[in-house]
Structures are given as structure tokens and as C-alpha cells.
Amino acid sequence: MSTVVTPEPGTRPETSLADQLRGRSLPAGAARVVVGVALATAVLAYVVGASPVQAVLLAWVVTLALPVWSYAVEGRRKAVDRLVTVLVSSAFVLALFPLASILWTVISKGAPVLSAEFFTYSMRNVVGEGGGIYHALIGTLLITGAATVISVPIGLLTAIYLVEYGAGGRMARWIRFLVDVMTGIPSIVAGLFAYALFVLFFGEGVRMGIGGSVALSVLMVPVVVRSCEEMLKLVPNELREASYALGVPKWRTITKVVLPTSLAGIVTGITLAIARVIGETAPLLIIAGMTDSVNFNLFDGRMATLPVFAYTSIRNPGVPPEFALERAWGAALVLLIIVMLLNLAARLVSYFFSPKGER
Amino acid sequence: MAKSIDVSDLNIYYGDFLAVEDVTIDIPARSVTAFIGPSGCGKSTFLRSLNRMHEVIPNARVEGKVLIDGQDLYGDEMDPVNVRRTIGMVFQRPNPFPTMSIYDNVIAGQKLNSKRMKKADSDAIVERSLRRAGLWAEVKDRLNRPGSSLSGGQQQRLCIARAISVEPEVLLMDEPCSALDPISTSAIEDLIHELKSEYTIVIVTHNMQQAARVSDDTAFFNLSGVGKPGRLVETGRTEKIFSNPEDPATEAYIQGRFG
Ligand SMILES: Nc1ncnc2c1ncn2[C@@H]1O[C@H](COP(=O)(O)OP(=O)(O)OP(=O)(O)O)[C@@H](O)[C@H]1O
Ligand SMILES: [Mg+2]
Numbered sequence: 001m002s003t004v005v006t007p008e009p010g011t012r013p014e015t016s017l018a019d020q021l022r023g024r025s026l027p028a029g030a031a032r033v034v035v036g037v038a039l040a041t042a043v044l045a046y047v048v049g050a051s052p053v054q055a056v057l058l059a060w061v062v063t064l065a066l067p068v069w070s071y072a073v074e075g076r077r078k079a080v081d082r083l084v085t086v087l088v089s090s091a092f093v094l095a096l097f098p099l100a101s102i103l104w105t106v107i108s109k110g111a112p113v114l115s116a117e118f119f120t121y122s123m124r125n126v127v128g129e130g131g132g133i134y135h136a137l138i139g140t141l142l143i144t145g146a147a148t149v150i151s152v153p154i155g156l157l158t159a160i161y162l163v164e165y166g167a168g169g170r171m172a173r174w175i176r177f178l179v180d181v182m183t184g185i186p187s188i189v190a191g192l193f194a195y196a197l198f199v200l201f202f203g204e205g206v207r208m209g210i211g212g213s214v215a216l217s218v219l220m221v222p223v224v225v226r227s228c229e230e231m232l233k234l235v236p237n238e239l240r241e242a243s244y245a246l247g248v249p250k251w252r253t254i255t256k257v258v259l260p261t262s263l264a265g266i267v268t269g270i271t272l273a274i275a276r277v278i279g280e281t282a283p284l285l286i287i288a289g290m291t292d293s294v295n296f297n298l299f300d301g302r303m304a305t306l307p308v309f310a311y312t313s314i315r316n317p318g319v320p321p322e323f324a325l326e327r328a329w330g331a332a333l334v335l336l337i338i339v340m341l342l343n344l345a346a347r348l349v350s351y352f353f354s355p356k357g358e359r
Numbered sequence: 360m361a362k363s364i365d366v367s368d369l370n371i372y373y374g375d376f377l378a379v380e381d382v383t384i385d386i387p388a389r390s391v392t393a394f395i396g397p398s399g400c401g402k403s404t405f406l407r408s409l410n411r412m413h414e415v416i417p418n419a420r421v422e423g424k425v426l427i428d429g430q431d432l433y434g435d436e437m438d439p440v441n442v443r444r445t446i447g448m449v450f451q452r453p454n455p456f457p458t459m460s461i462y463d464n465v466i467a468g469q470k471l472n473s474k475r476m477k478k479a480d481s482d483a484i485v486e487r488s489l490r491r492a493g494l495w496a497e498v499k500d501r502l503n504r505p506g507s508s509l510s511g512g513q514q515q516r517l518c519i520a521r522a523i524s525v526e527p528e529v530l531l532m533d534e535p536c537s538a539l540d541p542i543s544t545s546a547i548e549d550l551i552h553e554l555k556s557e558y559t560i561v562i563v564t565h566n567m568q569q570a571a572r573v574s575d576d577t578a579f580f581n582l583s584g585v586g587k588p589g590r591l592v593e594t595g596r597t598e599k600i601f602s603n604p605e606d607p608a609t610e611a612y613i614q615g616r617f618g
Contacts, residue, residue, distance in 0.1 A: 245448040261458050
């Protein structure tokens with residue numbers, strides 16, 4: 001249409017439609033310029049002799065010029081937008097510092113020790129240099145694997161009960177409450193629980209890999225329940241109804257419609273739960289103990305694990321201490337790599353299993 | 360074998376909320392019955408009570424009798440799963456299974472019940488159902504694509520194909536054409552005409568012309584007031600309801616004066 005609709009006289013000032021729609025804005029790239037200036041200021045301040053912290057703070061103050069400039073040119077709404085953008089970005093960078101610092105420390109101290117020997121040798125009869133984490137790696141994989149085998153059926157079935165059967169009932173409310181309580185159990189308490197449980201059967205001083213798995217499942221089950229519950233809730237009710245309307249019984253609807261639809265989320269949740277417990281130290285220290293040799297049997301005797309290995313290496317480094325410290329950092333790095341691989345696997349799984357089409 | 364449905368004194372509740380009150384209606388076998396009425400008057404609710412889909416909603420319940428060929432649908436010895444195998448349903452909003460291909464969606468009734476079938480048999484069922492739903496030409500080259508990759512109207516026809524592939528004896532359709540263009544609508548209406556010789560069909564529609572075109576009997580539902588339950592105002596042969604209704608409210612609704 002070529003005609004402009006004029007507002008009723010008296011209700012609005014006579015501005016043309018074009019003026020109503022237009023708004024002044026900063027030149028494109030203004031934000032980039034300000035950030036560039038801020039960085040330059042920081043570098044300059046550092047060269048002149050400010051401490052790094054002072055330089056960063058100075059740069060941050062300079063970026064605040066952006067909202068001020070924007071207020072002068074663009075008006076209040078856009079200025080607030082820019083201010084909040086600056087604040088959120090600063091918070092993001094702030095949060096990145098510890099992460100980057102941890103990564104840097106672990107990689108720089110752990111990487112040099114990684115070698116074929118490090119992965120394939122245990123610490124049996126090793127004094128000083130050499131040896132490796134093979135026994136601890138096996139222990140961690142076995143114990144966490146068994147914990148997963150214990151927790152996933154319990155957690156998933158609980159979640160299915162909560163969403164599909166219990167919905168809103170008193171029983172479901174109680175279970176949900178207890179799961180929340182369980183989420184808060186300190187890991188040392190989980191370890192003591194597993195220890196006390198196994199003492200009942202095997203007597204005082206028992207050490208077993210499977211005990212570690214039980215302790216870890218106590219920590220893992222609530223995480224699995226919660227994440228699976230959220231995922232099952234996301235499945236639209238219409239799909240369940242579509243299935244019922246075809247004369248499909250409830251259990252088949254759950255196993256063949258609800259679970260496949262939410263599979264990606266469930267697998268991601270389980271993977272993150274594994275990542276959550278794989279680095280636990282305290283419970284394993286109590287019930288799985290520590291050893292220098294490889295033990296493949298979850299049901300017999302002490303088992304080394306990566307976190308406990310790192311802990312004891314730092315605790316009792318022996319003489320000279322530097323080799324043990326190096327190995328501790330190496331074990332920490334390997335643990336970190338495993339967690340990253342798990343996250344990557346979760347990503348891949350959710351990519352390949354999520355319902356196709358709409359996404 | 361098509362079945363007739365006799366409903367007497369049916370009250371339908373959501374928890375304490377009485378949604379539909381005191382419906383008594385006979386739905387004859389091998390014919391098409393249309394439900395019309397303003398939004399929120401309980402057409403979907405009543406339809407869902409005819410194959411016991413109503414009770415899957417927590418706290419939802421019904422009082423009264425629904426007889427299908429003389430069998431009490433809500434009797435103690437009735438299994439809702441078997442009831443739903445006999446009385447199929449198409450929903451107001453299309454709901455294909457997102458994890459399944461178009462092909463698998465059509466034979467979902469068999470697949471989800473783990474019925475073993477020869478590939479040739481299932482191929483035949485898929486083709487026949489899709490042809491009847493007027494979707495075959497559009498999807499025959501991409502049967503392995505996900506069901507959710509179709510347009511809204513195509514998804515609805517996919518759901519219709521899914522519902523008829525299990526060969527129910529009664530087919531309940533809740534506004535099956537509300538998302539369809541005139542061409543697919545007329546395909547569905549042809550399908551309804553064709554199915555009518557073997558099946559009992561109940562269709563909810565907001566489209567008066569459609570009700571007049573496809574149905575043999577028409578039932579008009581209305582709300583007795585705001586916050587009051589919906590009820591059945593009038594039912595009868597479609598020609599009669601449309602030309603010479605007994606209740607003034609029916610006449611007003613059909614002529615578009617309210618609702
Ligand atoms: N799941 C539910 N829980 C509680 N109340 C419901 C539920 N579904 C429907 N109702 C209520 O029941 C009444 C009838 O709803 P229903 O969906 O049967 O209407 P309808 O006639 O199908 O309307 P439309 O033509 O808009 O589809 C409405 O008052 C609605 O608010
Ligand atoms: Mg409806």
C-alpha cells in the first residue's frame with residue numbers, strides 16, 4: 001500500500017509513520033571498538049607497570065563506556081540492553097577463569113608424565129621413577145561400571161514409576177522427597193554406609209571393589225532418577241494417547257513409545273551422572289581401599305582407583321617425592337580426559353538418538 | 360462387523376468438574392454420526408468416553424452406561440485395551456510418533472503390539488491405508504523419512520491411516536479435517552463414505568457443510584450456560600436437524616447466529 005494510515009486527529013501527535021519506526025543507533029561495530037580499546041588499555045597498563053588484576057579491572061571499567069555512549073545516542077532501552085550484555089559477558093568471562101586455570105594446571109603438570117608405560121604399568125614393586133596407573137584405571141572403570149549397572153535400572157524404573165504410574169499420588173510424593181534427601185547425602189556418608197553394609201556380611205576391615213560401587217550408586221541413583229524423570233515428563237501426552245488409542249497396553253506404550261522418544265535425554269542424563277561420581281574419592285578410600293597391583297575382581301580385596309591413587313600419591317609421595325607427585329597429576333589428567341570423553345559420548349548419543357525431523 | 364453404540368444417562372467428569380451431563384444417544388451401526396456444537400461444550404470429551412480414552416486422564420471418570428452391540432463398555436470384565444483395539448480414534452491434533460518413520464507410523468498398531476507380519480503383508484497394509492487416507496501419492500517415495508517431517512495436514516492424514524490400518528470396527532474422528540485443505544478434506548470425506556459400508560463412524564466437526572455432506576445422523580451439543588456442563592440438545596437424521604430442528608438453539612447454531 002502506498003498510502004500512510006494517518007492516526008485520528010487529536011489522539012496522537014502528527015508524526016509520519018517513517019519517524020515512528022525509525023530509531024537512532026550506534027555505528028555498526030561500536031561494541032567491537034570499545035572492547036578493542038579496553039583490551040589496549042589493559043595491555044598498556046600492564047606494560048606501564050600495573051598488576052594483571054589491576055589491568056583487567058581497568059579494562060572492565062572502560063567497557064562500561066559502551067552503555068554510557070549508547071545512552072547518549074540511542075536512548076534508555078538500548079543502553080540498558082548494552083549494559084546487561086556487558087554484565088552477562090563479564091560474568092561469563094569470570095566463570096571461565098577457574099575452569100581455564102584448572103585445565104591449565106592439570107594439563108601442564110600431568111601431560112609430561114603420560115606415556116605408554118604410564119597407561120600399561122601398575123605400581124607393583126615400583127619405587128621412585130616409573131610405574132603407572134593401569135591398576136587404578138582398571139579399578140575406576142570396573143567400580144564405576146558396576147555402579148552404573150546397579151544405579152541405572154533402579155533409577156530409571158523409579159523415574160518411570162514417578163511419571164507414568166505414581167503421578168501425583170502420595171507414594172510418588174514421598175519417593176520424590178526421599179530422592180531429594182538422597183541427593184544431599186555427603187559422599188563420605190555413602191562410603192560409611194557401604195562399609196557398614198559389607199561389615200555385616202564380611203566382618204570388620206572388609207575391602208572390596210563392589211563396596212565402592214554400592215557407595216557410588218547411593219550417590220548416583222538420585223541423579224539418575226531426577227534426570228530421567230525430567231526427560232520422561234517432556235514426552236508429550238498426545239503420544240501416549242495415540243498409542244493407547246491403537247489398543248497398545250500401558251507397558252508397551254512405555255517401552256516402545258515413551259522410552260524411545262526420550263532416549264537421547266535419558267542417555268545424556270546417565271552419562272552426566274557417571275561423570276558426577278567417577279571422581280569421588282572419600283567413599284572409595286573407605287571401602288575399596290588402595291593397592292599397588294592390578295585387581296580385576298570386584299568381589300575380592302582392595303582395588304585402586306584414579307582419585308584414590310592421586311590422593312595417596314600426594315599424601316605419601318615417598319622419597320624422592322617428585323615422581324609420585326607427577327603421577328598424581330597424571331592420574332588427575334586421565335580422570336579429566338575420561339569425564340570429557342563421557343560428555344562427548346553424551347553429545348553424540350543425543351545427536352544420533354533424538355527424534356528426527358523437526359530438529 | 361460394524362457395531363452400534365447405545366449411550367444412556369452418561370455423566371463425564373474431570374475430577375469434580377462435571378464436563379458433560381446426562382447424554383442419551385443411539386449411534387447406529389454402519390452409518391456416520393456427526394457431533395456439532397460450540398467450542399468447549401464437551402464433544403471431544405464425550406467422544407473420548409466412547410473408547411475409554413477418557414479414563415487415561417488422571418481423576419477423570421464417567422457415570423452411566425455405554426453399550427456396544429449390547430455389551431457394557433464400562434463393565435468390570437471389559438479390558439480397555441481390547442476396547443480401544445475395536446474402537447479406533449483420530450485426534451483433534453495430529454500426533455505421529457516422532458521416533459518412527461512414515462512407514463512405521465502407519466503400521467504402529469501392529470508394531471507396538473509386536474504382531475509378527477510378513478514384509479509383503481505389512482507393505483500391503485501400509486499402501487492400502489495410505490491410499491485410503493489420500494496420502495499415498497505424496498509419501499510413497501519417502502516412506503522411511505520420519506513421520507514428523509510431514510506438514511500438519513499430511514500428519515493428520517498419516518494419523519488417519521494409522522487408525523484405519525488396524526481395522527477397527529468403530530472409528531471416532533475428532534475434527535479430522537480442521538487442519539486440511541479442501542482437496543485432502545474431500546479425500547477424507549470420500550474415505551468416510553467408503554468406510555461407512557463396513558464401519559460405524561463418529562465425527563466431530565465445526566464445519567456445518569461437512570456435517571451435512573458426510574453424516575446420516577447429527578447430534579447437537581451445547582453448554583447450558585457459562586461454567587455449566589455441556590449436554591446433548593438434539594439428535595436426529597441429518598436432513599431433519601438441518602432443515603427442521605426441534606430446538607431453537609440448534610437452528611440458531613446451524614444458521615450461524617451463535618457459537
Ligand atoms: N484434561 C482436562 N481436564 C480438565 N478439564 C478438561 C480437560 N479437557 C477438557 N476439559 C473441559 O471439559 C469441557 C469440554 O471440553 P472439550 O475438549 O470436550 O470441548 P470440545 O467440545 O471438544 O471443544 P472444541 O470444539 O474446542 O474442541 C471444557 O470445559 C474443558 O475446559
Ligand atoms: Mg474438541
